[in-house]
Amino acid sequence: MEEKIDFERLRKEMVRHQIQGRGITNENVLSAFLRVPREEFVPLEMKNFAYDDCPLPIGFGQTISQPYMVAIMTELAEPEKKDKVLEIGTGSGYQTAILCEIGCVVYSIERIPELAERAKQTLEKLGYDPEIIIGDGTLGYQENSPYKIIIVTAGAPEIPKSLVEQLDENGRIIIPVGDMFSQELIRGIKRKGKLIREFHGGCQFVPLMGKEGWK
Numbered sequence: 001m002e003e004k005i006d007f008e009r010l011r012k013e014m015v016r017h018q019i020q021g022r023g024i025t026n027e028n029v030l031s032a033f034l035r036v037p038r039e040e041f042v043p044l045e046m047k048n049f050a051y052d053d054c055p056l057p058i059g060f061g062q063t064i065s066q067p068y069m070v071a072i073m074t075e076l077a078e079p080e081k082k083d084k085v086l087e088i089g090t091g092s093g094y095q096t097a098i099l100c101e102i103g104c105v106v107y108s109i110e111r112i113p114e115l116a117e118r119a120k121q122t123l124e125k126l127g128y129d130p131e132i133i134i135g136d137g138t139l140g141y142q143e144n145s146p147y148k149i150i151i152v153t154a155g156a157p158e159i160p161k162s163l164v165e166q167l168d169e170n171g172r173i174i175i176p177v178g179d180m181f182s183q184e185l186i187r188g189i190k191r192k193g194k195l196i197r198e199f200h201g202g203c204q205f206v207p208l209m210g211k212e213g214w215k
Contacts, residue, residue: 007039010051014038018053019071026075032101033071038064040122041092060112062206064092065153069203073174076187076200077149079104084144086166087130088137088208089153093119096130099151106130107144109137111209138210140166147171155183155205160212164188164195176205180214 015033024030039050041064046056055063074095079085081103087096090110096119099106110116113134120132133141137152138160145166152163152175159175167173167190176183185203188195207214 005039005048007037007050011038014051014053014067018068022068022072024068024071024075026078028079028102029071029074029098032074032098033067036094036097036101037126038067038094040126041094041097041119058092058115060115062091062112062115064094065205070095070098072200073151073153073185074098074102076174076185077151077172079149083148084146084168085149085151086141086145086147086163087151087153088140088163090116090119090132091153093123095151095153096132097123097126097128100128100130104149107133107141107147109133109135109141111136136210138162138208138212142166150174152176152208153205154208154213155180155203156208156213159186159188159195160210162212164190167195169193176203180207 039047042050042056055066058064079102083104085099085104085106087108090108096108108130116132116134140162146168148168148171150163150173155176171190173188177186182204185200187198
């Protein structure tokens with residue numbers, strides 16, 4: 001008989017060691033990570049590794065990011081209940097779920113229809129109700145702009161102008177910027193129409209494909 005995995009215990013250990021242990025302190029973020037079942041967002045054959053300290057493949061050349069990377073991007077965004085958030089790159093839907101758990105109003109764009117549909121089904125199953133849009137995330141989602149927060153979960157050659165335009169005054173964009181193989185995690189804060197950039201260390205994401213990203 002196959003031994004049942006105690007995902008709740010693994011989730012608590014992940015938060016304690018991988019996230020709090022690396023300096024994440026935002027209580028909203030920590031609480032969301034304790035409540036969102038990461039194992040629901042990975043392929044069936046990967047469930048045993050859902051709480052490992054690494055990214056995992058989810059198909060179509062895409063990944064679910066390392067838990068700590070999701071946590072630091074979320075903490076840098078400083079999300080609060082009812083904040084309007086645009087997420088670029090739905091992927092598995094895990095980052096989407098974390099933002100929904102915090103109470104944000106989330107619009108998420110995914111360019112791969114199969115991933116968008118899979119993420120939507122998982123999110124609905126868990127009781128989350130973001131708006132999932134299939135399209136070119138580099139162009140943002142003008143219909144519901146401006147956004148308090150924009151989180152980009154893929155590496156860009158530069159920050160897309162469309163996203164900066166759709167960011168609210170004093171809003172925050174979190175985005176990896178660099179080449180196709182390694183990037184620097186940037187937080188941009190919009191002040192008087194211009195972006196003030198902060199740099200938060202090296203990272204490695206799949207490329208951000210689109211009109212204002214990688215072609």
